[in-house]
Amino acid sequence: MVYTNDFVYRLDNIAQVRFFRYYYQTHDTRMTEMPKAYEPQQFEDDLYARWESAGAFTPENLPDFQNREPYTIVVPPPNATATLHVGHASMLAIEDVLIRYHRMNGKRALWIPGTDHAALATQNVVEKMIQKEEGVTRHDLGRAELVRRIEEFVESKRDRIKLQFRKMGASLDWTREAFTLDAPRSLAVRTIFKRMYDEGVIYRGDRVVNWCPRCASTLSDDELETKTRTASLYYFKYAKDFPITIASTQPETKLGDTAVAVHPRDERYQNLIGGVLQVPFGGSRGVVLHLRVVADHGVEKDFGTGALGVTPAHSMVDYGMAIAHQIPLVQIIGEDARMLETAGPDYAGMSVADARTKVVAWLRAEGLIEKEEETEQNVPVCSRCASEIIPLPKLQWFVNVNKKFSFKHSPRAPLAGIEAGSLVTLKETMRHVVETHQTAIIPERFEKIYTHWVDNLRDWCISRQIWYGHRIPVWYCVAQKTAECGAPICSIDDLLMCPHCNGAVDQDPDVLDTWFSSGTWTFTTLGWPYTRVIFVRHGEAWSNVNGVMDAEIFDAQNGLTPEGVAQALVCAGTLVREDAAIILASPVLRTKETAEILSEKLGLEIRFDERLREMATSENFNDRSESFMRDALEEFQGRTVIVVTHAATISLLKNYGVSSMETTEAYPAHACAVVREFDASGSQVGDLNVYHPNAVLETGYDILPNWVARMILMTTYALGEVPFRTVYLHGLVRDAEGRKMSKSLGNGIDPLDVIPKYGTDAVRLALLLGQSPGNDLRMSEEKIAGFRNFTNKLWNVARFILSSGDSCVVTASEIDELELTTLDKWLLSRFADVAAAFSGALERLEFSRAGELLRDFTWNELADWYLEGAKVEGGKSVVLNYVLQNLLKLWHPFMPFVTETIWQTAYAKDDNDFLMVAPWVDFGAMTLYPEAEHEFARAQRVIGAIRALRADYKVAAGAIVPVTIVTKFKQTLALQQPVIEKLARCVVLFADTAPDGQLATVIEEGTITIPKPEAVGDSPDEKIKLEAERDSVAHYIESLRSKLSNEEFVGRAPASVIEKERAKLAEAEERLAAIAERL
RNA sequence: GGACGAUUAGCUCAGUUGGUUAGAGCGCACGAUUCACAUUCGUGAGGUCACUGGUUCGAACCCAGUAUCGUCCACCA
Helix, strand or coil: CHHHHHHHHHHHCHHHHHHHHHHHHHCCCCCCCCCCCCCHHHCHHHHHHHHHHCCCCCHHHCCCHHHCEEEEEECCCCECCCCCCHHHHHHHHHHHHHHHHHHHCCEEEEEECEEECCHHHHHHHHHHHHHHHHCCCHHHHCHHHHHHHHHHHHHHHHHHHHHHHHHCCCCCCHHHCEECCCHHHHHHHHHHHHHHHHCCCEEEEEEEEEEECCCCEEECHHHEEEEEEEEEEEEECCCCCCCCCEEECCHHHHHHCCEEEECCCCHHHHHHCCCEEEEEECCCCCEEEEEEEEECCCCCCCCCCCEEEECHHHCHHHHHHHHHHCCCCCCCECCCCEECHHHCCCCCCCEHHHHHHHHHHHHHHHCCEEEEEEEEEEEEEECCCCCECEEEEEEEEEECCCCCEECCCCCCCCCCCCCCCCEECHHHHHHHHHHCCCCEEECCHHHHHHHHHHHCCCCEECEECCCCCCECCEEEECCCCCHHHHCCEECCCCCCCCCCCCCCEEECCCEECHHHHHCCHHHHCCCCCCEEEEEEECCCEHHHHHCCCCHHHHHHHCCECHHHHHHHHHHHHHCCCCCCCEEEECCCHHHHHHHHHHHHHHCCCEEECHHHCCCCCCCCCHHHHHHHHHHHHHHCCCCEEEEEECHHHHHCCHHHCCCCCCCCCCCCCCCCEEEEEECCCCCECCHHHHHCCEEEEEEEHHHHHHHHHHHHHHHHHHHCCCCEEEEEEECCEECCCCCECCCCCCCCCCHHHHHHHHCHHHHHHHHHCCCCCCCCEECCHHHHHHHHHHHHHHHHHHHHHHHCCCCCCCCHHHHHCCCCCHHHHHHHHHHHHHHHHHHHHHHCCCHHHHHHHHHHHHHHHHHHHHHHHHHHHCCCHHHHHHHHHHHHHHHCCCCHHHHHHHHHHHCCCCCCCCHHHCCCCCHHHCCCCHHHHHHHHHHHHHHHHHHHHHHHCCCCCCCCEEEEEEECCHHHHHHCHHHHHHHCCEEEEECCCCCCCEEEEEECCEEEEEECCCCCCCCCCHHHHHHHHHHHHHHHHHHHHHHHHCHHHHHHCCHHHHHHHHHHHHHHHHHHHHHHHHC
16 A cells, blocks of 8 residues: 555656656666566656656647547546456556557547546445444535535545556546546536436436435436345235235235236136225224225236235336226335335334234234245345335436437437437437447347347436435426426526526435436547537628628628529538527628528528628627627537628637638638537537547446446437447456455455556456456466566567667568578568467457467567577577567557567657557568478477477486487478577487487477487386377378268368368378388 | 356366367476576476267367356246
């Protein structure tokens, strides 16, 4: 923890960052010598500070950013009060790989950071804290004070998680940081709420909801968990002479029964269906029930008694039945989980548990119980506090997922398959985008889970009876003096008085479900809602034709020409897709006529504004045009407005980014529309246009319904486009035994513990390799240590390369001009192969495969083979530099710190030359040498065979062994002789026959022998070894022969396969002959 | 009850449209220490690809069924 605080201090402190900048400007930070072991903690924080202060995370600082294709990811916002855990670390590692890869690949890569206010969770934490420390409840503090305390708490914690994100090396654009409860997001939430409310997609209704008595709040279906417990199932009658026996585990709820349901075809009850039975229940001071007997297909004849008591107010299922059969509802349990007066005077005020005991006692006393049995029962509990949920009726706000609304299209990336203006439901759009793969889910099987969830979706209860969060933007008139005052008023701005009677208003006390705001995350982080202003110049007027400049004087005659009318009509056509709120127009005749045409075609109201009039000669026009814009932007914030005005007027709105018109003339073309978007501060922005939809959403599969589905719902509704093209679902990180990491088990791995120990790069590798989408990942400290070793390996590869010659930047064409040995060609060819395969794997989001490929190349082929060979052949500086600098690029997305450190040491031209923004490896330009690959592979096999002989027969490790090779590949192998001799510690003699009395091994390349070493104690018998080998080869040949003599195989298998089998056979036969010769 | 996933070496997992004498890392065994790295190097042992059938010239891979484990959804009053 000391380490964490240290880091907080260093990055939190602006002075410190300035110091970095100063430090790096005035000091030569190049290492004179690389230390023997890589020490990550020596470089990581400094490097991150350098990247950040250089602005390298902001895409607009990338070279040629305007011409780059955008690539966007928004970080799934962690709770603002959370601390980094290994799940966050995994998420960040994956997303950072994507962002860094695409950034280096020439994309305008944007990764937006942010945190979530997590309304209910955060309030619970603070409430508990206050309860513990001060012994008071939220009701003691009051709403304003509690919210103040929570905000204070969030404020004190929010920076911690952000700094921890930095610790992971995440290249997030911190200049665009967002919070789900800040001002821009609040405006967005209110805007979308109002739109939904106005369209009837949001409604307020009295419905049975999930009530958590502990949290004193409603919960959505997705905030529930189930707990299994054993319960007594009582079989009983309501009264002695009651004709139907029912069964229940909660007899106390029967006090609220209003019906008895049976199966429609249950012959026992046919005569009772439709009737109402009146029966006293619960004792003399209990209640009198009026029970309708209804037939419902949901009732199973064979379960229990085949009949059930219906309690509409306190059961979701019963509530459904009550709606279907129009059965009345009686609430008998209150929000404090105590019985109400409606449960009868004997029960009122009792806890549910006590009431149950009392009812059961009464049933027993009356002899009404027929049977009692223990059953396993699943009960819903609150996912936050594990309290049992009580369903009860309550006036709540809902999102209607089955309400038809008029679909609005995005002008940017319209959804395919749903026409603009067509009537659809949220359920339909949610299903549609995934079904048509406009949003693809990886792994694919989660599409089924998603679709299933959508199909079973009920209206989404969005109000919560807590105090922290987005308060519902609805007000009620207190006095209700007029007839109109009764209706709730939804408003984006705070409402101060009733618009009908000017009386006082009360805001709805509830706040919104936290997922309502996080559902808007992909686009509200990009500045939505924008005010779109569409500037339209009037169509061609007679003054334009006649060349009259100061046309104001002829206004009454200066209308549109026929051409001008046509222009206005064309313009109207292009604006059909815009969901504009109003037309604001200059009152002059030509603009008036243009506006009227637009108004008619688009069905919009026109409001004329004097400030839009054409400029009079020598007038300072700026003041009135800008005053107009200020007012318009304020009044229509978040909406789209069409402004019909004059050329000069338009071109003078310099401060609003309108002067650079899309025309070659000094003035905009007639009736041309120029769209500008403005954020809440009135400045022109374009983030949404550039960066939405997001490229990828990367998150855990556990919040697919909660969050991913909600984002699809909100975004298709608000923007008419998908929030993201691809959803990548990662698994949960578990411990080495596969258990969920938890505080109580103490099995968690805290990233902040292991980062200082092994380095961020090692932690990232451990999270990236071995993980696959949708599957859980096992994590252990040993695994991280293994990747720490690899980080060090890479470091030492670089150390060796950089110490064996000058570092220099080398291009592919420079390499092609060199005299290359087979060894060089082998390496370069393998590298070209691996670079292409690695990039391909990343494009397909196969992180683990990509990482393994590159690790194997780096460790085995480069370090173990090429570097060793290079020591023999010498003079490899150029090839080595070339491979290293490209290898660093490939590794950078996975291991940003060690690669950048090496880059800064060896290749950076100046302090602002960062590997993280260097262009990706151009593997397409690399030359492949398939011949050399084969040839060097032969040398590798020979070296392996000699090493194996030495190990098998216990040849002293230091001894130089005379090796005899009988081979038909003498020419190829002779070229590699120095390498073979060094790497296998031997002297090679090529011969036509193998010398007698030596120990032999037979491989594809031929027979290899070494002299018998002295004092062979327990070494294995050569003959037995060879015989074993012979048998296995003979067996192999057997199977190949039978395959090749099978007519069906030869007849049906593809020629290439047969060819391969034949080659295998020939090789094996040769080998067998050589073995036989030795025996 | 429904759906989905997993089952390959002691452990963790690869295995791309069926063409494999089934791979990697860790662990294990044996050997190696001036000369980039012991956070290293070399060699090796270790597998009826859960089981049973089927399709196919050919199955770890496709199909059906079974078993075990896991996850999610829905729940029976």
